[in-house]
Amino acid sequence: MNQPAPSPPPKLPVSLAANPKLSSWLKFSSTGQVTVSPGKVEIGQGIVTALAQIAADELDIDLSRVQMVRASTASSPNEGVTSGSLSIQQSGRALRHACAEVRQIFLQLASERLGVGVDALDVEDGTISGPGNIRTSYWELAEDVSLDRDATPGAVPKIATQRALAGHSVQRIDIPDKVFGRPRFIHDQSLPGMLHGRVLRPDNARAKLLELGDDSTRAIAGLVAVVRDGSFAGVVSETEHGAENALLALRKSATWSDGEPLPDENDLAAFLKAQPSESTVIDKRTAAAGGTTTKTIRRQYSRPYIAHASIAPSCAIAQWNGDRVHVWTHSQGVYLLRADLALVLKLPVENITVEHMEGAGCYGHNAADDVALDAVLLAKAAGGRPVRVLWSRDDEMSDAPFGAAMAIEIEADLDAAGEVVDWRHSIWSNGHAARPGRAAQPALLAAFELATPFPRMVSTNPPQANGGGADRNSVPLYDFPSWLIESHRLTTMPIRTSALRTLGAQGNVFAIECFLDEIAAARGEDPIAFRLRHLRDERAKDVIRAVAARAKWEPVKQTGIGHGVGFARYKNTGAYCAVIAEIESGEDIRVRKLTLAADVGEAINPDGVINQIEGGAIQATSWVLKERVRFDRQRITSTSWTDYPILRFSEVPEVDVELIQRAEMDPVGAGEAAHGPVTAAIANAVFDALGVRVRHLPITRDSLIAAMEATS
Numbered sequence: 001m002n003q004p005a006p007s008p009p010p011k012l013p014v015s016l017a018a019n020p021k022l023s024s025w026l027k028f029s030s031t032g033q034v035t036v037s038p039g040k041v042e043i044g045q046g047i048v049t050a051l052a053q054i055a056a057d058e059l060d061i062d063l064s065r066v067q068m069v070r071a072s073t074a075s076s077p078n079e080g081v082t083s084g085s086l087s088i089q090q091s092g093r094a095l096r097h098a099c100a101e102v103r104q105i106f107l108q109l110a111s112e113r114l115g116v117g118v119d120a121l122d123v124e125d126g127t128i129s130g131p132g133n134i135r136t137s138y139w140e141l142a143e144d145v146s147l148d149r150d151a152t153p154g155a156v157p158k159i160a161t162q163r164a165l166a167g168h169s170v171q172r173i174d175i176p177d178k179v180f181g182r183p184r185f186i187h188d189q190s191l192p193g194m195l196h197g198r199v200l201r202p203d204n205a206r207a208k209l210l211e212l213g214d215d216s217t218r219a220i221a222g223l224v225a226v227v228r229d230g231s232f233a234g235v236v237s238e239t240e241h242g243a244e245n246a247l248l249a250l251r252k253s254a255t256w257s258d259g260e261p262l263p264d265e266n267d268l269a270a271f272l273k274a275q276p277s278e279s280t281v282i283d284k285r286t287a288a289a290g291g292t293t294t295k296t297i298r299r300q301y302s303r304p305y306i307a308h309a310s311i312a313p314s315c316a317i318a319q320w321n322g323d324r325v326h327v328w329t330h331s332q333g334v335y336l337l338r339a340d341l342a343l344v345l346k347l348p349v350e351n352i353t354v355e356h357m358e359g360a361g362c363y364g365h366n367a368a369d370d371v372a373l374d375a376v377l378l379a380k381a382a383g384g385r386p387v388r389v390l391w392s393r394d395d396e397m398s399d400a401p402f403g404a405a406m407a408i409e410i411e412a413d414l415d416a417a418g419e420v421v422d423w424r425h426s427i428w429s430n431g432h433a434a435r436p437g438r439a440a441q442p443a444l445l446a447a448f449e450l451a452t453p454f455p456r457m458v459s460t461n462p463p464q465a466n467g468g469g470a471d472r473n474s475v476p477l478y479d480f481p482s483w484l485i486e487s488h489r490l491t492t493m494p495i496r497t498s499a500l501r502t503l504g505a506q507g508n509v510f511a512i513e514c515f516l517d518e519i520a521a522a523r524g525e526d527p528i529a530f531r532l533r534h535l536r537d538e539r540a541k542d543v544i545r546a547v548a549a550r551a552k553w554e555p556v557k558q559t560g561i562g563h564g565v566g567f568a569r570y571k572n573t574g575a576y577c578a579v580i581a582e583i584e585s586g587e588d589i590r591v592r593k594l595t596l597a598a599d600v601g602e603a604i605n606p607d608g609v610i611n612q613i614e615g616g617a618i619q620a621t622s623w624v625l626k627e628r629v630r631f632d633r634q635r636i637t638s639t640s641w642t643d644y645p646i647l648r649f650s651e652v653p654e655v656d657v658e659l660i661q662r663a664e665m666d667p668v669g670a671g672e673a674a675h676g677p678v679t680a681a682i683a684n685a686v687f688d689a690l691g692v693r694v695r696h697l698p699i700t701r702d703s704l705i706a707a708m709e710a711t712s
Contacts (some may be wrong), residue, residue: 010153014238015039015094015562020150021075024056025098026140026527032126034061035105037069039079040091042174043355043363045671046608047087049172053165053604054092058099060123061138063170072355073338081435083364083489083499084467085574085669088604093669095299099215100156102147109145133470159665160602167663169607172561174358181412186330186357187315187390194317195224196248197389198247199234199377199446202258204634205494207231209449213253220246225381230451234378234431236387237507262494268409269302269696270429275623277488280551282464282471287481291421293413297354300442301410301511301519305629305699306403306500307638309646312360313396314367318375319386324351325379328370330359336437341376343442344454363501363619367391367400369436377446393690398636400447402629403500404459406428406470406507410515418523420534423483425474425512428502429517430490431459432469434498458493462503467571473676474503475510476567478534497629502570502672506620510683514695517564517684527565527684528553539599542660543578546597551580560585561592562689566680568673575600575673576660577613582653585689589681589699591621598657598673600656601665609670616674621645623675624682628698 012020019025019039022697028033042048052066069076079091103123110128111118113136121130129135160166177184193297202209209231217226217235221289224562227234235250237243263271317328325345331337334354359368370390379387391399391523402698407428413422434457436443447454461469467473520530528548535541544567547553555563562585567578576599584590594617603609626645630638638644679697687693 006053012151012153013090013093015077015079015090016097016151019079019094022098022102022149022151023147024075024077025095025104027310028138028145030139030142032139033065033067034059034093034138035067035069035540037076038086038095038619039071039077040082041071041334042358043082043251043330043332043438045087045612046172046174046605047082047091047686048174050088050604050608051091051095052173053170054096054483055099057163057165058096059103059126059138060300061126063165065126068173069336070356072353073334074353074355076334076595078335081336083332083672085570085671088667088669090168096157097155098151100157100482101151105147106138106141106145109141111467113141116419123196141461166602166604167606167661169605172608184358186317186359187312189317189328189357191317191386193385195236195238195382195385195387196243197234197236197375197387198243199232199374199378199389200250200254201395202256202259204256205262205636207256207259209254210257211255213251214250216253216385217246217249219548222694225711227378227381229377230449230453232377232446232449236375236378236382240390244355252684259634260494261633262635265304265631268304268405269300270407272407272490272645275490275492276423277428279488281487282468282485282487283475284485285481285483285543287422290414291481293421294416295309296411296416297414297518298411299515301695302409302515303406303510304625305495305497305509306623307407307629307644308361308362308364308400308500308502309395309627309644310360310366310396313391313393314371315359315388315390316368316372316375316402317386317388318372318379320379321330321380321383323347325353325376327352327372327376328357329354329371330357330361330362330368332368333435333437336384336435336439337372338486340436340442340444343375343446344373344444345376348436364403365401365435365498367396370375370400373444373446394639397639401434401496401498404432404470404497406504408507408511410511412515414519418519420519421482425479425483425485426439427470427474427487427508428490429470429504430493431461432497432499432503434459437659444660456493458491459497461489467573467622468504472503472508472571474508475478475572477540477572478516478531478539479536480534500633501619504608505568505570505672506623506675506679509566509698510679513566513677514683514693515688530712531565531567539576540567541592542609543567543576543597543599546658546660547578547595550597551595552658555582560689562687564681564684564686564687564688566677566684568676570673574668575670577673577677578682579617579674579677581678581685583685583689585686589625589686589704590651590700592626593656594652594678596655596657596672596674599660599661600668600670602662602663602667602672603659606659606661611660613657613672613674614655618647618652619680620675620678621653621682624679624697624699626698626700
């Protein structure tokens with residue numbers, strides 16, 4: 001008789017395996033508080049609240065006892081970077097396991113002290129009690145429990161039905177500070193003796209600083225220093241106003257080279273497809289028996305470069321003490337930034353402390369890391385005083401990395417019934433990742449400008465195992481008999497690119513879901529029925545059915561009103577999201593309503609998940625209708641809100657979210673799930689209203705006219 005295969009030995013969650021010391025995650029005080037120190041950071045996604053809920057649940061304490069500590073290289077676990085909607089998956093699982101083990105450690109000591117078995121003890125808000133009203137607490141035992149030990153794989157967290165806080169919408173613990181204007185943001189931070197710095201950069205792309213006459217600058221009141229190292233130049237002043245005036249004077253005295261040419265922004269797809277590239281087969285499926293092709297259709301889709309366009313520009317503070325430097329930053333990866341700073345400064349990493357402070361919005365690799373190096377370089381001339389550097393709006397819109405432009409070509413062979421026989425998907429794009437700390441050379445802007453410069457990094461793509469980059473979400477979830485997915489990563493990079501929220505997923509989902517609608521329309525088949533017929537994943541079907549029911553699909557046809565659907569599972573492994581968009585066509589396209597259904601597995605804080613879905617949906621609407629980095633052949637020209645418009649409050653659609661709760665399943669992130677489906681749903685709704693396919697984003701009056709002319 002065959003014996004069942006033995007269960008694999010238990011493993012620690014990934015983040016806990018990388019940072020096994022329990023004391024790096026948790027500390028107990030005798031005054032009744034638990035300090036929780038995750039390696040992931042708060043960037044507006046509500047992660048500090050969700051992680052506090054997880055800790056309170058596993059430890060059986062009130063949420064008010066949990067004190068969340070900002071990530072710092074001085075004390076926090078190294079969880080890499082906060083990105084990819086992975087905070088709950090990685091930090092949440094690690095913290096849940098660590099807290100479960102710590103609870104057992106305290107219970108074991110309490111058992112010994114109280115003389116009863118562990119199973120006879122209960123914990124309520126940190127008080128440990130047993131038969132006959134015997135009791136102690138975490139706080140009484142705190143000094144006798146050493147957490148300076150490694151986690152072990154055997155700890156068993158509570159099952160979902162035993163959790164009191166997970167699955168409930170508790171108030172976010174970071175909101176009161178923000179509402180009442182307490183100095184939670186780095187922009188509001190003030191340190192004793194703090195100076196102010198500004199950095200000079202050229203208008204033309206990659207121009208070199210040839211000459212710098214600083215006589216007039218040195219006459220500005222309050223000036224502390226003019227700093228120059230090659231093409232890196234800046235000023236340090238006693239006041240912000242003085243720093244601005246000094247920078248203006250310095251700019252007038254600067255002479256620059258001509259710079260390097262930029263592509264033709266009006267023909268980006270042709271540019272992308274003509275550049276030298278590295279080609280990779282992402283996935284290939286071969287049918288057991290090939291069908292008969294009677295028709296082949298081919299469509300090309302594209303998106304432009306997209307700016308992060310954070311409402312407040314990037315900011316950092318740095319302070320030197322001998323050969324040691326302390327940095328305060330809203331970087332998403334304090335350890336990775338520290339690694340790049342060490343490369344530039346030629347210092348051991350232990351001489352550098354990088355401490356996170358919240359910024360005013362980040363969803364990808366914006367300039368938070370760049371401004372940190374700016375502050376460090378200027379602070380060298382400050383005599384040990386801290387220097388705060390704030391980028392201008394112009395800096396943020398021209399010098400921060402952009403989300404990469406993409407050209408996507410999909411080709412399908414159809415049989416006589418209009419069914420897909422073969423599917424081919426090709427992507428041309430710069431790489432989508434050039435974050436610091438991941439290469440032998442730094443990825444920070446000022447490092448490329450020094451007198452002895454580091455080589456400019458050409459963006460790469462994360463591997464498919466981590467969700468991919470330009471190829472993210474390019475492999476269909478639909479059950480087609482055969483396909484070939486290829487990615488062509490450009491090895492040139494005239495415009496600096498790095499991670500923007502979703503990486504390539506927005507472009508790929510837009511292309512796939514619009515192409516599917518075209519096939520369904522040609523067949524005369526309802527687009528939702530078409531999708532359901534080609535899906536095997538029941539969770540995928542559930543979100544599509546849920547959104548169709550909530551939006552009362554199929555709506556009655558009205559002149560000038562269109563409805564469209566979009567669906568994806570983020571990274572093909574994360575959250576499921578389906579969207580129905582309702583748009584109104586007038587002088588411009590207006591999105592009236594977005595109805596969404598999402599499945600993130602266990603939703604730790606349902607309201608927080610819905611916030612993330614809503615935020616992603618609104619940001620995607622802005623991308624689709626408005627956002628496009630503009631440039632001529634010399635420089636970026638969209639350096640203000642006038643030239644780079646984003647969605648206004650008056651243009652925000654109604655957003656209605658249905659969350660499918662699956663408490664028994666591991667949680668996944670929600671922050672990037674909505675962007676691709678919303679993009680596709682809006683584009684499909686435009687076709688429903690106007691009969692025009694817009695395949696090149698953004699969908700503006702000009703792109704509508706161009707699409708109409710192309711089909712006339």
